[in-house]
Amino acid sequence: MPVVIAICYAALMSLVREPHRRKVNAVVVAGAGGAYFSSGSFGAWEIPFSVLALYVAYRGLESWKWIGAGWLLHAAWDVVHHLKGSPILPFAHDSSLGCAICDPVIAMWCLGGGRTPRELVRGLRTTARSQAARVLR
Secondary structure (H helix, E strand, O other): OOHHHHHHHHHHHOOOOOOHHHHHHHHHHHHHHOHHHOOOOOOOHHHHHHHHHHHHHHHHHHOOOHHHHHHHHHHHHHHHHHEEEHOOOOOOHHHHHHHHHHHHHHHHHOOOOOHHHHHHHHHHHHHHHHHHHHHHH
16 A cells, blocks of 8 residues: 555656655655654654754755655664654554655655656656667668
8 A cells, every 4th residue: 555655656746746845755755854843752853853854855945866865764763663653643553654665766766857747748758769779780
C-alpha cells in the first residue's frame, strides 16, 4: 500500500503546473521534516533534523534534486523512529515503516524531475528512439 500511496501522490501532484509543482513539493517536504517534532522521541535531536529538513526544503524551492534528498532524509528518520517504536501516527504501529517505504518512491519521482505521466512517457519514447538510432548506425 505505501507504494500505491506514493504513486497516487505523484499523480495528484502532477496536476499542479510547473513551477508551482516544485514549490508545493518543497513546502510538503518541509512539513514532512517536522512531522515527528511533536513526538519528542529523540529529545533535542528532533530539532537538528527539523532544521536540516527545512534547509533542504528551502533549497528545493529551486531544485527537484533537493526535494528528492528531503524525502530520502525523511525516510531515514522514519526508519529510526520505527526501530525505536515511535510511529509517525501513534495509533498506527507500523505507520513509520509504511512511510519509510513510501518516501523513497516519492524521492525517485522528485529526483527524476517531478514530471507528469505524459512527460515521463515522452521521455521514455525519446530514449527508445535515441537508442534505436544508435543501434542502426
